[in-house]
Amino acid sequence: xxxxxxxxxxxxxxxxxxxxxxxxxxxxxxxxxxxxxxxxxxxxxxxxxxxxxxxxxxxxxxxxxxxxxxxxxxxxxxxxxxxxxxxxxxxxxxxxxxxxxxxxxxxxxxxxxxxxxxxxxxxxxxxxxxxxxxxxxxxxxxxxxxxxxxxxxxxxxxxxxxxxxxxxxxxxxxxxxxxxxxxxxxxxxxxxxxxxxxxxxxxxx
Amino acid sequence: xxxxxxxxxxxxxxxxxxxxxxxxxxxxxxxxxxxxxxxxxxxxxxxxxxxxxxxxxxxxxxxxxxxxxxxxxxxxxxxxxxxxxxxxxxxxxxxxxxxxxxxxxxxxxxxxxxxxxxxxxxxxxxxxxxxxxxxxxxxxxxxxxxxxxxxxxxxxxxxxxxxxxxxxxxxxxxxxxxxxxxxxxxxxxxxxxxxxxxxxxxxxxxxxxxxxxxxxxxxxx
Numbered sequence: 001x002x003x004x005x006x007x008x009x010x011x012x013x014x015x016x017x018x019x020x021x022x023x024x025x026x027x028x029x030x031x032x033x034x035x036x037x038x039x040x041x042x043x044x045x046x047x048x049x050x051x052x053x054x055x056x057x058x059x060x061x062x063x064x065x066x067x068x069x070x071x072x073x074x075x076x077x078x079x080x081x082x083x084x085x086x087x088x089x090x091x092x093x094x095x096x097x098x099x100x101x102x103x104x105x106x107x108x109x110x111x112x113x114x115x116x117x118x119x120x121x122x123x124x125x126x127x128x129x130x131x132x133x134x135x136x137x138x139x140x141x142x143x144x145x146x147x148x149x150x151x152x153x154x155x156x157x158x159x160x161x162x163x164x165x166x167x168x169x170x171x172x173x174x175x176x177x178x179x180x181x182x183x184x185x186x187x188x189x190x191x192x193x194x195x196x197x198x199x200x201x202x203x204x205x
Numbered sequence: 206x207x208x209x210x211x212x213x214x215x216x217x218x219x220x221x222x223x224x225x226x227x228x229x230x231x232x233x234x235x236x237x238x239x240x241x242x243x244x245x246x247x248x249x250x251x252x253x254x255x256x257x258x259x260x261x262x263x264x265x266x267x268x269x270x271x272x273x274x275x276x277x278x279x280x281x282x283x284x285x286x287x288x289x290x291x292x293x294x295x296x297x298x299x300x301x302x303x304x305x306x307x308x309x310x311x312x313x314x315x316x317x318x319x320x321x322x323x324x325x326x327x328x329x330x331x332x333x334x335x336x337x338x339x340x341x342x343x344x345x346x347x348x349x350x351x352x353x354x355x356x357x358x359x360x361x362x363x364x365x366x367x368x369x370x371x372x373x374x375x376x377x378x379x380x381x382x383x384x385x386x387x388x389x390x391x392x393x394x395x396x397x398x399x400x401x402x403x404x405x406x407x408x409x410x411x412x413x414x415x416x417x418x419x420x421x422x423x424x425x426x
Binding site for chain 1: 255258259260261263289290291292293294296297298299314315316319
């Protein structure tokens with residue numbers, strides 16, 4: 001009889017531990033999703049985009065309990081977005097690997113990543129912010145613009161089964177927002193607009 | 206004797222079950238009383254508004270309304286299919302909030318061609334959410350080696366408010382508006398096992414909105 005009680009108590013302890021593990025608030029999120037190609041009229045321009053090792057393997061740690069691996073996803077998103085933005089786009093891991101046709105070199109990097117959960121914002125939404133920096137240079141290395149591009153995504157927690165799933169969905173929304181912002185605002189950066197207009201005029205002559 | 210007990214139990218439960226019904230109100234606005242004619246080749250897309258700061262029109266509700274409309278032999282394009290096909294023009298940041306912005310967007314040949322290619326004639330915007338208004342009562346649960354159980358009583362009121370706006374993507378005009386408010390109280394009774402008596406507020410809002418939207422459209426033979 002004692003033995004049965006002992007076994008029962010051990011089982012009870014394991015069940016308790018299982019529940020306590022479930023309450024742990026650490027989240028490791030891997031973003032593996034496909035992004036749609038963009039619907040836009042591309043600029044007649046030959047551009048090289050540099051995705052360095054750090055960008056391709058980027059893991060965001062917005063706080064000590066959350067890590068979001070979005071390297072692959074952001075590379076795929078930006079490949080789609082830049083391909084829709086320019087007529088000729090080449091992608092390389094460094095400036096040594098690009099051919100001489102490129103007139104503009106764009107190097108994206110992640111400056112900052114932040115998240116906000118319902119326990120922090122007192123709303124039923126998970127929010128993700130990603131702050132990108134696009135370093136835009138001419139082929140001979142002269143800086144045209146340093147564009148800080150924030151992207152935002154949110155998702156309600158009501159229908160999400162876990163914190164990880166909700167953060168993943170909010171990050172996907174933020175990445176899609178980055179693609180949308182890139183496409184819509186690229187020509188709105190005055191220095192860039194001026195440079196592209198001058199470049200296109202030169203090509204027409 | 207047994208039948209007597211069963212009857213008593215039924216009578217006791219009846220008021221509680223009646224209390225679980227939702228009250229739903231629908232307001233409708235249409236410029237004419239004529240139905241919206243739609244060809245068999247034309248399609249409808251139902252989209253959720255996601256630009257508000259504190260809520261999002263949830264996908265579950267949109268797919269529920271989509272199913273209601275498609276059950277009336279109306280061809281419906283799925284929300285995600287449409288948003289992906291037309292990316293990035295219907296993202297939360299870029300989606301047109303009003304007709305002037307839609308008119309400007311449809312002047313973009315790439316967008317116009319894609320809408321034509323998908324044969325989408327009407328766009329239905331859904332905007333709203335389901336919120337818990339007030340909570341009352343208390344319930345406590347305990348578990349130990351000898352067993353466990355819940356004791357107490359809890360109740361909460363929920364309100365679903367959704368608005369549907371129908372846009373004609375060919376004539377670029379608004380064809381009508383619908384607003385549904387559904388309110389109800391749910392209960393949780395703790396008598397060893399917790400017994401939930403839930404009021405399907407959102408489901409009622411979806412059924413009412415979906416069925417009313419169906420009457421907007423008439424499929425041309």
